[in-house]
Amino acid sequence: MKVRFGGDYNPEQWPEEVWTDDYRLFDTARIDTVTVGVFDWALTQPSEDVYDFSTLDRIVERAAAEGRQVCLATGTAAHPAWLARAHPEITRVDFEGRKHRFGGRHNSCPSSPVFRRLSAEMARRRAARYAGNPAVVAWHVGNEYSGACYCDLCAAGFRDWLRKKYEGLDGLNAAWNTRFWSHTFYDWDEIEPPSALTEHWRGPDHTAFQGITLDYTRYMSDAMLTNYLDEKNAIRESSVDVPVTTNFMGMFRGLDYHKWAPHLDFASWDNYPPDDTSQARMAFTHDLMRGLKDGQPFWLMEQTPSFTACRDVNPLKRPGVMRLWSWQAVAHGADAVLFFQMRASRGASEKYHGAVIGHSGRDDTRVFREVAELGAELDTLGDAVLGARTPARVAILFDWDSWWALEISDGPSRHVKYQSVVLAYHQALWDAGVDVDAVSVTADLSRYDVVVAPALHMLKGDIAQRLEAVAARGGTVVTTFLSGRVDEHDNAFLMDVPGPLGTLMGVRVDEWDARAPEVINPVRLGELVVESRLLFELVIPQGAEVVGEYQSDFYAGTPAVTRNAYGDGEGWYVAAGLDQAGVSWVMRQVLDRHGLSGPYPDVP
Amino acid sequence: MKVRFGGDYNPEQWPEEVWTDDYRLFDTARIDTVTVGVFDWALTQPSEDVYDFSTLDRIVERAAAEGRQVCLATGTAAHPAWLARAHPEITRVDFEGRKHRFGGRHNSCPSSPVFRRLSAEMARRRAARYAGNPAVVAWHVGNEYSGACYCDLCAAGFRDWLRKKYEGLDGLNAAWNTRFWSHTFYDWDEIEPPSALTEHWRGPDHTAFQGITLDYTRYMSDAMLTNYLDEKNAIRESSVDVPVTTNFMGMFRGLDYHKWAPHLDFASWDNYPPDDTSQARMAFTHDLMRGLKDGQPFWLMEQTPSFTACRDVNPLKRPGVMRLWSWQAVAHGADAVLFFQMRASRGASEKYHGAVIGHSGRDDTRVFREVAELGAELDTLGDAVLGARTPARVAILFDWDSWWALEISDGPSRHVKYQSVVLAYHQALWDAGVDVDAVSVTADLSRYDVVVAPALHMLKGDIAQRLEAVAARGGTVVTTFLSGRVDEHDNAFLMDVPGPLGTLMGVRVDEWDARAPEVINPVRLGELVVESRLLFELVIPQGAEVVGEYQSDFYAGTPAVTRNAYGDGEGWYVAAGLDQAGVSWVMRQVLDRHGLSGPYPDVP
Amino acid sequence: MKVRFGGDYNPEQWPEEVWTDDYRLFDTARIDTVTVGVFDWALTQPSEDVYDFSTLDRIVERAAAEGRQVCLATGTAAHPAWLARAHPEITRVDFEGRKHRFGGRHNSCPSSPVFRRLSAEMARRRAARYAGNPAVVAWHVGNEYSGACYCDLCAAGFRDWLRKKYEGLDGLNAAWNTRFWSHTFYDWDEIEPPSALTEHWRGPDHTAFQGITLDYTRYMSDAMLTNYLDEKNAIRESSVDVPVTTNFMGMFRGLDYHKWAPHLDFASWDNYPPDDTSQARMAFTHDLMRGLKDGQPFWLMEQTPSFTACRDVNPLKRPGVMRLWSWQAVAHGADAVLFFQMRASRGASEKYHGAVIGHSGRDDTRVFREVAELGAELDTLGDAVLGARTPARVAILFDWDSWWALEISDGPSRHVKYQSVVLAYHQALWDAGVDVDAVSVTADLSRYDVVVAPALHMLKGDIAQRLEAVAARGGTVVTTFLSGRVDEHDNAFLMDVPGPLGTLMGVRVDEWDARAPEVINPVRLGELVVESRLLFELVIPQGAEVVGEYQSDFYAGTPAVTRNAYGDGEGWYVAAGLDQAGVSWVMRQVLDRHGLSGPYPDVP
Ligand SMILES: [Zn+2]
Ligand SMILES: [Zn+2]
Ligand SMILES: [Zn+2]
Incomplete structure (x- = not known):
C-alpha cells in the first residue's frame, strides 16, 4: 500500500496507438491508479436497447495488463443525446423556469424515472461486468453531483x-x-x-x-443522494466489497455532504481552489472532507497539475506548488493524489485545462517532470503516512443548514457570507499551527477542548446543550454574531438573541446594526484596536465579562466581544465582523487558555 | 382627536395568549390605532365557496374591546395558493414573458376577471360585516399596489x-x-x-x-386603479362614510398617483427612505403625498421603528431618529404615525424587519422605549397640530409622465434621472428653509410666487401657458435641460427646444452634449464657479440674459444658465446638470427676488 | 462622378409639404444621393395580398425630379405587425429560448419560409417597378443584418x-x-x-x-447571407446592372463579412465609433471594409452628423469632427459620404438621434452649416480622389473564425479580446504613418513585405505555408500569443504551440500563465521596459533569437518576444500582452527592416 497516484483518464477520446504512449509516460511518472469511464454513457449505451462495452473492456483490460489500478466510474454524469431526445423528461427545468434540452453535463433531472432506471442499470451492468477484475479498486458514481431542477x-x-x-x-x-x-x-x-x-x-x-x-434545497440534496444510492445499490448486487464513492467539491453549497457521507465508503473530493493564496482555505476544506467520515482517509480525486480552464482567469501553478499542495492533502488525510486529467482533450471546453500530458505528448515539459518527480517521491514514501494523524483538540462546526439559512435570509446583511466567517476563524487556528477538525453539529464534541461555532445561525436538536456540556467540563465554546437565531424551520426563537446559546454566552442582543462594507467600527481588544465591519450586534451582558468594545457610533463603549464563565469553562461571543487580526486575537486567548498555541505562536 | 399612533398588526400569526401580551404593551406605548387584515385572504377564504371570518372577528372585537381604532384592510394584496391553482389566470406574466405560478405577494394579474370578482367580493363582505363597528375608522384597500403584468x-x-x-x-x-x-x-x-x-x-x-x-405604463397604472375602485365600490355598498385609502410608496415610479388621488378619501404612504441621510428627500416626499389631495392631511401608514429587512444592508435607526422622522411627518401634514409592524414575524422574509415588539416580547428594549416615549408625546400634544399648516409660496412640479418619458428615452443620456434633478431643486429650497408644495402639472399655480419645473420633459395641455401666466403676473418660473421636449405622446415638438417654453425662457437650444459621469464642465455663476455634469445644452439666447457660462469645451463662454424677463416676472433656464451648489445658487437668486429666503439663508 | 453626399431619408414619416422644405435644404447642402425605403415594409405591403407602392412612387419620383440619385432599399429589415400575427413563425426565438412576438427591427427568423418568400417578393416587386428609373443607382438590401435565432x-x-x-x-x-x-x-x-x-x-x-x-455562428452568418441572396437574386430578375449592397457594421462579430463580400457588388458600412478618440480604430475599420472587395471603393453608408441616441451617453461631435471623419473615410477608399439621417424622426427610439435637419427644420444650426460646407467641398473636389490609392506593403490578417474561437474558448483568459489585440498592432502602424491593408487569411499575401497576424488563434487551409512563403522571400511575419492553437474545427493541434506556425517562429510554448488584469509583468525590449498583461506564454526558443524578456515572476529572464530567421525573412513571436508602447516598439523594428517607417517615425 502507498498513496495512490494518477487521475482521470479518457482513452476513449483517442486512437489506441496513443494509449501506448500514455502507458510509457505513466511508467515514467509512476502513475498507479486511473479513473476511467466518467463520461462514456453515450459510448457504452448507443441506444436504449443496446449496450456496447467493447471500448471500455479494452480500456480496463489494458490498464490491468499494464499493472494499474482502476477507479471505475459509472459514467452517468452526462446523459446521451439520444436519451434526451427519446425521453425529454430527463432534461432539467432551471431556476428561471426554462425547460432545457440536450447539452452540457450534470444535466439530468434527479426525479426522472427514466434517468433513475437507466442510470442504475448502467451501474448494475458495469458492476456485473467488471467487479471480478481485481484491478478495479473503487467505484466512482456519477461525478460532482450538482445543480437543481424545478420540473x-x-x-x-x-x-x-x-x-x-x-x-x-x-x-x-x-x-x-x-x-x-x-x-x-x-x-x-x-x-x-x-x-x-x-x-x-x-x-x-x-x-x-x-x-x-x-426545504427545497434540502430536498434537492436528498434527491441527488437518492440518485447516488440508486447506483450504489445496483453496484452492490454484484460487487459486494469494492468501495463506492463519488467526488465531492469541498465547500460546495448545493449539497449537504454531512447527510451524504454515511453512504460513501470513503470520501473523495476535487480541489480547485480560487487561487494560489488558498493554502489555509484548502487546509480547512481537507479537514472538512476528512471530517465527513469521522477522520478516515479520503482521496484527493482531482486537482490540476497546472491550470484550470473554466475561469475568467486561469493562472499557472508556479513550480513546486502542485507538489506542495499534494503533500498538504496527504498531511490532512488523503491517501490518493489524483489529477484531472492524464491527457488533455483536443476539443470542447476543457481543451485548455491542464493535464499531465499535453497536446504535444511530450515528457520533457516542466509540468510532466514535476508530476514524475512527485510520483517518485510517493513511491519512496510507501505506506509511511497512510492513516497517520494526531487527534485534534479543536473543532470548528460546519453546518450546511446554517449556511443556507444565513444566505437566503432577508436581513440583516447580504454581505455577511457564511464561508468568510468560518474561514476567518479557521485562518486564526491555522496561523497558530493548531490541528483542527471540521465537523457537523451532530458530531461527538466530547473529545475537544475548544469548539468554534462561527455564524451558527440555526440551532438544531441538542446542539445548544452539547455546547454547554463542552464548557461545563472546562472547554471553551466560541460563537459569533448571527448565531442562535433560528430553529430547524428557520423560525426565529421567541427569546433573546442568541436564543438557546444565551445562557452559555451570558449575553442578550436586542438590536443590531448592518452597515455598508466601507463602514468600519474599531474594536478595542486589550491593547489592540482592530477593525470590524458589516454587522454590529449590540450586546447587553447577562453575566458575561466584556473583552472588547466598539470604539465608534452611538454604541461606542458597549461590548463587541464577551467571555462568560460557564461551569469549568467559558463561552465567548464575538458580536461583530472583526477583521482577521481581531479574530486571531480572540482565538489566541482561547488557545492560550488550553495551552494549545502552536510551536510558533507569534508568527502570523 | 389626536395624531394616530400604532401600525400594522397581524395577530392571526400568533396564538391568542400572545394577543394579551400585545395589548399590555400597546397600553404602555399608547398605541391607539391598528391596521389589521392586510394579508389574510387565505385565512378568511379557505376555498372558493367558503368564507371564514371567525379569526378576523376575534381580532376586530378584541381591538374594539381594548379601545383601539381599526384601519381594516381588504386583505387582497396576496391571493391564496388554492386560488392560483384553481384559476391560473390570476398569476402574472412578467416582463420577460414568464408565466408565474403561486408565490410572493402583489402577485395578481390586474386584468384577471377572477381576481377582480373575488377581490371585490372580499371587500364587499368585509364592509358588510364590519362597517357597523364604530372601531373601524378607515378602509385599507390592497397594499402597496405595484408590479406589472404582460399576460x-x-x-x-x-x-x-x-x-x-x-x-x-x-x-x-x-x-x-x-x-x-x-x-x-x-x-x-x-x-x-x-x-x-x-x-x-x-x-x-x-x-x-x-x-x-x-401607454402601457399608463394603462397598468389605470388597471390597478380599477382594481382599487372595484374594492372601493364594493365597500361603499354598505359602508357609506368610513374613509377609504390605500398605502402609497412616495416617489414610486410604477403608478401615477396624481391620477389615483381623487379616488382616495385620504392619502397614506409608507416611508422607507434609502438611508438615514434622507431628511430632505423625505420632506419632499411628504410634500408630494400631501399635494396629492391638495394639502389635506395624510397618514404615515408605515415606517420601521428600527430597521428594514429587504435590503442588502439594513442599518439600525440611531437613537432619536425614529422620533425625529415621525415629527417631520407630522410637520409636513401627517395626522397618523404608524409602524410596520407591531410584533415581528417569526418566519419568512420579514422575520428580521424591525417591529415595536421583537421576538423576545420585551418592553425594555431601546426601540420599544422610544416608541412608548413618542406615544406619550403624541398623547400630550392632543389635536394641537392637526390640520395646521402655512400655505407655501413655492411649488415644485412633479409629473409621472415626464419621469417615464425621460427615463425610457433613447438619448441623450441614460445617466440623467428624473428624481435626482427634482430632488436637487427641492434640496436647495429645503436648505433655504422655504415651505414647498409638490404638485401636479394640472394644479392651480395661481397661488405661487415661484414655480420650479425641473426636467419637465413632457408638456401636456395648457401647462406652458399657465407657467407663462405665473411669470406674467410677477412670479418666477425655473426650468432645466430636457424640459419642453415632447408632447403627451412623447413626440418631439417641431420647433426650437425648449418647445412651448421657449417664449417664456427666451432661449433656443439646437444641440446638446452628453458626457460620461466623470466629465465636469465648470460653470461660472457670478463670483461662484460650480461643477456641471451629464448633460450640457448649448443655449442661444433669444432675449434672455446670461446668468452663468460654461467654462470649458468648445462651448466655453456660452450660456449655461439664463434669466428672461417675461411680463412682470421671469423665466430661468438651467441648461446643464449643475451640482448642488449651483442649483442652490440659482434658487437663492430666485427666492431673494421674492423675499422668500428662509430665516437662516446662509446656512446650507 | 464625384463623392456621393446624402443619406437615409424617410419622407414617408412626414406630410408632403415637409418634403418641399427638405429639398430646399438639400439644395443648400449639396445633397445628391438619398437612401429611401429602408423601413417601409408595413407601408408598402399593408396585408399579405396587397402591395401599395403609391407613397414610395411619389418619394422616388420626387427625388428623381429634384435631380437626386437614389439608393433604393428593399425595406425588409423589419417585418410588419400583421405578418407576425398571421405567421408567428417569422419572429425569432432568442438565445434564452424565448419566442418573441412582434416588435423591434432586425427581427425575422432567417429560416422562416414565409419571411424568405415575402422578403424576396418585396425585393422582386421593387426591382421590377423601379429598375427602369435612371435615378436608382444602387440597391440596398435589408439593413445591418444581425442577431440570431434559435427556433x-x-x-x-x-x-x-x-x-x-x-x-x-x-x-x-x-x-x-x-x-x-x-x-x-x-x-x-x-x-x-x-x-x-x-x-x-x-x-x-x-x-x-x-x-x-x-458551427452555429457560421451557420447563422450563412443563413442571413441566404436571406440577402434571396433578395439579390429577385432583384436581378429585372435589374441586371444596378449594383447591390447591404450596409455592414465594420468590426461586427455576428457575421463573417469575408464570406459575404463576394456577393456584394460594392461594400458599404455604417460608422458609429465608440467615442471621439476612435480615429485609429475607424482607420482600421475602413481598411477592413475596403479589404472585403480587394481594395475597391466602398460607401460610407451611415454616420451621424452630431450624436447617436442608443447609447448610455451620446456625446456631441465637436465642430469639425464630422468633416474630419468624412475626409478620413474618403482617404481610406470611400466614394460616398452618407448620413443617418436627413431629417430627425419625431418619435420612437431615434427621436434624439442626430440628423442633418432637426426638429425645428432650421438651416442655421451649426450642424446643418457644417454639413452644407462639406457638401460644397465635395462638390469642388469632383472626381479627384475617386478610386485613387497607394498600394499598401503591410497587411494585417483579420479572421472572424479566430475571433469567434478565441472568445468562446474556456481558458486561458476571458480578458483577452480579439479586437483589442488586433487594434494594438494596427495602432502601432497607424502611429508610424504606414498604409495598411486589412485582409482575410485567404487573401493573396504575395504583395506584402510585412504580414501581421495578431491572435490568429485558428489556422485554416494553407495559411501557415503562405505565411512561411512571405518570410521565405524576405518578408516579415509577426504573430502573437494564442496564435496557431486550433484547426478549423477548434481542435487543438497535436503538436507544440504555436502549431503549424512553430517552424516559422522557431519557438515552442509548453505552458502559459493567465493573470488578473491588474497584474503586470514588465518586459525589457532593448533599452525600453514596457508592461505586459493578461497572458504570458513561456517560450522555449527552437532557433529563434530572444528580443524581449520577462522581468518578473518565476519566468523572469525568459523570452517574451522573439525573432526567427526564416529564408530571407523573419518570423516574430510576441508571447505576452504587451502594452501599446511595447507593441509599437516591436512593429517599429519590423518596419525599419523594410524601410517602411512613415515620414514622422518619432511622433507617437
Ligand atoms: Zn426535475
Ligand atoms: Zn395580466
Ligand atoms: Zn429561426
Missing part, C-alpha cells in the same frame, strides 16, 4: 418529501409560517418549487419564504 | 384601453409615430404588450417605441 | 447545413470531439442549437462545446 416531476417529488417530513399540512404551515403573506396551503398540490416564477426575486438567495426555499 | 388578458385590456384613448388606429399610428421601423398597425389585435419579447432590449427602460411603452 | 426552423436548417458540411455523423462527432462529456450524436435530429437551454452557461461566449457553437 413538474421534481415538484411532485418535493410534495412527497414534504408529506414524509411533516405530519400534515398543519405542520408544514406552521413550519413555514404561512399565515404571513396569505400563504396557507390547503392541499399538497398547491405547493410549487420555489423559483424565479414563484417565491424568488432577484435570484436564488432572495426568497419571500425562507421555509420553502430551505 | 394575454392584460394585452386584451390594453387594446381596449387604447381603443378608448385613440379615435381609431390612425390616431394611434400617428401618436406612436409607427411609420418609423415599419410599425404601422392595421388591426388592434396586432398590438402586443411592450416587453422583453417585443419592443424592449436590455430592460424596461430600453424600448424601440417610447409611445407604446409609455 | 425549430433554424434548428432544422442547422442540421441541413451540418449534413452538407460533414460527410456524415462520424465526421461531425470527430470535428466536435463528442466523446468528451458523452456527446456522441447518433442521429442528426439529436442536435440542438447551442443556447442557454443546451450547451451554454452564463452567456453566448460560455459554451460546453466550442465546436457546435462555432
Whole structure:
C-alpha cells in the first residue's frame, strides 16, 4: 500500500496507438491508479436497447495488463443525446423556469424515472461486468453531483418529501409560517418549487419564504443522494466489497455532504481552489472532507497539475506548488493524489485545462517532470503516512443548514457570507499551527477542548446543550454574531438573541446594526484596536465579562466581544465582523487558555 | 382627536395568549390605532365557496374591546395558493414573458376577471360585516399596489384601453409615430404588450417605441386603479362614510398617483427612505403625498421603528431618529404615525424587519422605549397640530409622465434621472428653509410666487401657458435641460427646444452634449464657479440674459444658465446638470427676488 | 462622378409639404444621393395580398425630379405587425429560448419560409417597378443584418447545413470531439442549437462545446447571407446592372463579412465609433471594409452628423469632427459620404438621434452649416480622389473564425479580446504613418513585405505555408500569443504551440500563465521596459533569437518576444500582452527592416 497516484483518464477520446504512449509516460511518472469511464454513457449505451462495452473492456483490460489500478466510474454524469431526445423528461427545468434540452453535463433531472432506471442499470451492468477484475479498486458514481431542477416531476417529488417530513399540512404551515403573506396551503398540490416564477426575486438567495426555499434545497440534496444510492445499490448486487464513492467539491453549497457521507465508503473530493493564496482555505476544506467520515482517509480525486480552464482567469501553478499542495492533502488525510486529467482533450471546453500530458505528448515539459518527480517521491514514501494523524483538540462546526439559512435570509446583511466567517476563524487556528477538525453539529464534541461555532445561525436538536456540556467540563465554546437565531424551520426563537446559546454566552442582543462594507467600527481588544465591519450586534451582558468594545457610533463603549464563565469553562461571543487580526486575537486567548498555541505562536 | 399612533398588526400569526401580551404593551406605548387584515385572504377564504371570518372577528372585537381604532384592510394584496391553482389566470406574466405560478405577494394579474370578482367580493363582505363597528375608522384597500403584468388578458385590456384613448388606429399610428421601423398597425389585435419579447432590449427602460411603452405604463397604472375602485365600490355598498385609502410608496415610479388621488378619501404612504441621510428627500416626499389631495392631511401608514429587512444592508435607526422622522411627518401634514409592524414575524422574509415588539416580547428594549416615549408625546400634544399648516409660496412640479418619458428615452443620456434633478431643486429650497408644495402639472399655480419645473420633459395641455401666466403676473418660473421636449405622446415638438417654453425662457437650444459621469464642465455663476455634469445644452439666447457660462469645451463662454424677463416676472433656464451648489445658487437668486429666503439663508 | 453626399431619408414619416422644405435644404447642402425605403415594409405591403407602392412612387419620383440619385432599399429589415400575427413563425426565438412576438427591427427568423418568400417578393416587386428609373443607382438590401435565432426552423436548417458540411455523423462527432462529456450524436435530429437551454452557461461566449457553437455562428452568418441572396437574386430578375449592397457594421462579430463580400457588388458600412478618440480604430475599420472587395471603393453608408441616441451617453461631435471623419473615410477608399439621417424622426427610439435637419427644420444650426460646407467641398473636389490609392506593403490578417474561437474558448483568459489585440498592432502602424491593408487569411499575401497576424488563434487551409512563403522571400511575419492553437474545427493541434506556425517562429510554448488584469509583468525590449498583461506564454526558443524578456515572476529572464530567421525573412513571436508602447516598439523594428517607417517615425 502507498498513496495512490494518477487521475482521470479518457482513452476513449483517442486512437489506441496513443494509449501506448500514455502507458510509457505513466511508467515514467509512476502513475498507479486511473479513473476511467466518467463520461462514456453515450459510448457504452448507443441506444436504449443496446449496450456496447467493447471500448471500455479494452480500456480496463489494458490498464490491468499494464499493472494499474482502476477507479471505475459509472459514467452517468452526462446523459446521451439520444436519451434526451427519446425521453425529454430527463432534461432539467432551471431556476428561471426554462425547460432545457440536450447539452452540457450534470444535466439530468434527479426525479426522472427514466434517468433513475437507466442510470442504475448502467451501474448494475458495469458492476456485473467488471467487479471480478481485481484491478478495479473503487467505484466512482456519477461525478460532482450538482445543480437543481424545478420540473413538474421534481415538484411532485418535493410534495412527497414534504408529506414524509411533516405530519400534515398543519405542520408544514406552521413550519413555514404561512399565515404571513396569505400563504396557507390547503392541499399538497398547491405547493410549487420555489423559483424565479414563484417565491424568488432577484435570484436564488432572495426568497419571500425562507421555509420553502430551505426545504427545497434540502430536498434537492436528498434527491441527488437518492440518485447516488440508486447506483450504489445496483453496484452492490454484484460487487459486494469494492468501495463506492463519488467526488465531492469541498465547500460546495448545493449539497449537504454531512447527510451524504454515511453512504460513501470513503470520501473523495476535487480541489480547485480560487487561487494560489488558498493554502489555509484548502487546509480547512481537507479537514472538512476528512471530517465527513469521522477522520478516515479520503482521496484527493482531482486537482490540476497546472491550470484550470473554466475561469475568467486561469493562472499557472508556479513550480513546486502542485507538489506542495499534494503533500498538504496527504498531511490532512488523503491517501490518493489524483489529477484531472492524464491527457488533455483536443476539443470542447476543457481543451485548455491542464493535464499531465499535453497536446504535444511530450515528457520533457516542466509540468510532466514535476508530476514524475512527485510520483517518485510517493513511491519512496510507501505506506509511511497512510492513516497517520494526531487527534485534534479543536473543532470548528460546519453546518450546511446554517449556511443556507444565513444566505437566503432577508436581513440583516447580504454581505455577511457564511464561508468568510468560518474561514476567518479557521485562518486564526491555522496561523497558530493548531490541528483542527471540521465537523457537523451532530458530531461527538466530547473529545475537544475548544469548539468554534462561527455564524451558527440555526440551532438544531441538542446542539445548544452539547455546547454547554463542552464548557461545563472546562472547554471553551466560541460563537459569533448571527448565531442562535433560528430553529430547524428557520423560525426565529421567541427569546433573546442568541436564543438557546444565551445562557452559555451570558449575553442578550436586542438590536443590531448592518452597515455598508466601507463602514468600519474599531474594536478595542486589550491593547489592540482592530477593525470590524458589516454587522454590529449590540450586546447587553447577562453575566458575561466584556473583552472588547466598539470604539465608534452611538454604541461606542458597549461590548463587541464577551467571555462568560460557564461551569469549568467559558463561552465567548464575538458580536461583530472583526477583521482577521481581531479574530486571531480572540482565538489566541482561547488557545492560550488550553495551552494549545502552536510551536510558533507569534508568527502570523 | 389626536395624531394616530400604532401600525400594522397581524395577530392571526400568533396564538391568542400572545394577543394579551400585545395589548399590555400597546397600553404602555399608547398605541391607539391598528391596521389589521392586510394579508389574510387565505385565512378568511379557505376555498372558493367558503368564507371564514371567525379569526378576523376575534381580532376586530378584541381591538374594539381594548379601545383601539381599526384601519381594516381588504386583505387582497396576496391571493391564496388554492386560488392560483384553481384559476391560473390570476398569476402574472412578467416582463420577460414568464408565466408565474403561486408565490410572493402583489402577485395578481390586474386584468384577471377572477381576481377582480373575488377581490371585490372580499371587500364587499368585509364592509358588510364590519362597517357597523364604530372601531373601524378607515378602509385599507390592497397594499402597496405595484408590479406589472404582460399576460394575454392584460394585452386584451390594453387594446381596449387604447381603443378608448385613440379615435381609431390612425390616431394611434400617428401618436406612436409607427411609420418609423415599419410599425404601422392595421388591426388592434396586432398590438402586443411592450416587453422583453417585443419592443424592449436590455430592460424596461430600453424600448424601440417610447409611445407604446409609455401607454402601457399608463394603462397598468389605470388597471390597478380599477382594481382599487372595484374594492372601493364594493365597500361603499354598505359602508357609506368610513374613509377609504390605500398605502402609497412616495416617489414610486410604477403608478401615477396624481391620477389615483381623487379616488382616495385620504392619502397614506409608507416611508422607507434609502438611508438615514434622507431628511430632505423625505420632506419632499411628504410634500408630494400631501399635494396629492391638495394639502389635506395624510397618514404615515408605515415606517420601521428600527430597521428594514429587504435590503442588502439594513442599518439600525440611531437613537432619536425614529422620533425625529415621525415629527417631520407630522410637520409636513401627517395626522397618523404608524409602524410596520407591531410584533415581528417569526418566519419568512420579514422575520428580521424591525417591529415595536421583537421576538423576545420585551418592553425594555431601546426601540420599544422610544416608541412608548413618542406615544406619550403624541398623547400630550392632543389635536394641537392637526390640520395646521402655512400655505407655501413655492411649488415644485412633479409629473409621472415626464419621469417615464425621460427615463425610457433613447438619448441623450441614460445617466440623467428624473428624481435626482427634482430632488436637487427641492434640496436647495429645503436648505433655504422655504415651505414647498409638490404638485401636479394640472394644479392651480395661481397661488405661487415661484414655480420650479425641473426636467419637465413632457408638456401636456395648457401647462406652458399657465407657467407663462405665473411669470406674467410677477412670479418666477425655473426650468432645466430636457424640459419642453415632447408632447403627451412623447413626440418631439417641431420647433426650437425648449418647445412651448421657449417664449417664456427666451432661449433656443439646437444641440446638446452628453458626457460620461466623470466629465465636469465648470460653470461660472457670478463670483461662484460650480461643477456641471451629464448633460450640457448649448443655449442661444433669444432675449434672455446670461446668468452663468460654461467654462470649458468648445462651448466655453456660452450660456449655461439664463434669466428672461417675461411680463412682470421671469423665466430661468438651467441648461446643464449643475451640482448642488449651483442649483442652490440659482434658487437663492430666485427666492431673494421674492423675499422668500428662509430665516437662516446662509446656512446650507 | 464625384463623392456621393446624402443619406437615409424617410419622407414617408412626414406630410408632403415637409418634403418641399427638405429639398430646399438639400439644395443648400449639396445633397445628391438619398437612401429611401429602408423601413417601409408595413407601408408598402399593408396585408399579405396587397402591395401599395403609391407613397414610395411619389418619394422616388420626387427625388428623381429634384435631380437626386437614389439608393433604393428593399425595406425588409423589419417585418410588419400583421405578418407576425398571421405567421408567428417569422419572429425569432432568442438565445434564452424565448419566442418573441412582434416588435423591434432586425427581427425575422432567417429560416422562416414565409419571411424568405415575402422578403424576396418585396425585393422582386421593387426591382421590377423601379429598375427602369435612371435615378436608382444602387440597391440596398435589408439593413445591418444581425442577431440570431434559435427556433425549430433554424434548428432544422442547422442540421441541413451540418449534413452538407460533414460527410456524415462520424465526421461531425470527430470535428466536435463528442466523446468528451458523452456527446456522441447518433442521429442528426439529436442536435440542438447551442443556447442557454443546451450547451451554454452564463452567456453566448460560455459554451460546453466550442465546436457546435462555432458551427452555429457560421451557420447563422450563412443563413442571413441566404436571406440577402434571396433578395439579390429577385432583384436581378429585372435589374441586371444596378449594383447591390447591404450596409455592414465594420468590426461586427455576428457575421463573417469575408464570406459575404463576394456577393456584394460594392461594400458599404455604417460608422458609429465608440467615442471621439476612435480615429485609429475607424482607420482600421475602413481598411477592413475596403479589404472585403480587394481594395475597391466602398460607401460610407451611415454616420451621424452630431450624436447617436442608443447609447448610455451620446456625446456631441465637436465642430469639425464630422468633416474630419468624412475626409478620413474618403482617404481610406470611400466614394460616398452618407448620413443617418436627413431629417430627425419625431418619435420612437431615434427621436434624439442626430440628423442633418432637426426638429425645428432650421438651416442655421451649426450642424446643418457644417454639413452644407462639406457638401460644397465635395462638390469642388469632383472626381479627384475617386478610386485613387497607394498600394499598401503591410497587411494585417483579420479572421472572424479566430475571433469567434478565441472568445468562446474556456481558458486561458476571458480578458483577452480579439479586437483589442488586433487594434494594438494596427495602432502601432497607424502611429508610424504606414498604409495598411486589412485582409482575410485567404487573401493573396504575395504583395506584402510585412504580414501581421495578431491572435490568429485558428489556422485554416494553407495559411501557415503562405505565411512561411512571405518570410521565405524576405518578408516579415509577426504573430502573437494564442496564435496557431486550433484547426478549423477548434481542435487543438497535436503538436507544440504555436502549431503549424512553430517552424516559422522557431519557438515552442509548453505552458502559459493567465493573470488578473491588474497584474503586470514588465518586459525589457532593448533599452525600453514596457508592461505586459493578461497572458504570458513561456517560450522555449527552437532557433529563434530572444528580443524581449520577462522581468518578473518565476519566468523572469525568459523570452517574451522573439525573432526567427526564416529564408530571407523573419518570423516574430510576441508571447505576452504587451502594452501599446511595447507593441509599437516591436512593429517599429519590423518596419525599419523594410524601410517602411512613415515620414514622422518619432511622433507617437
Ligand atoms: Zn426535475
Ligand atoms: Zn395580466
Ligand atoms: Zn429561426
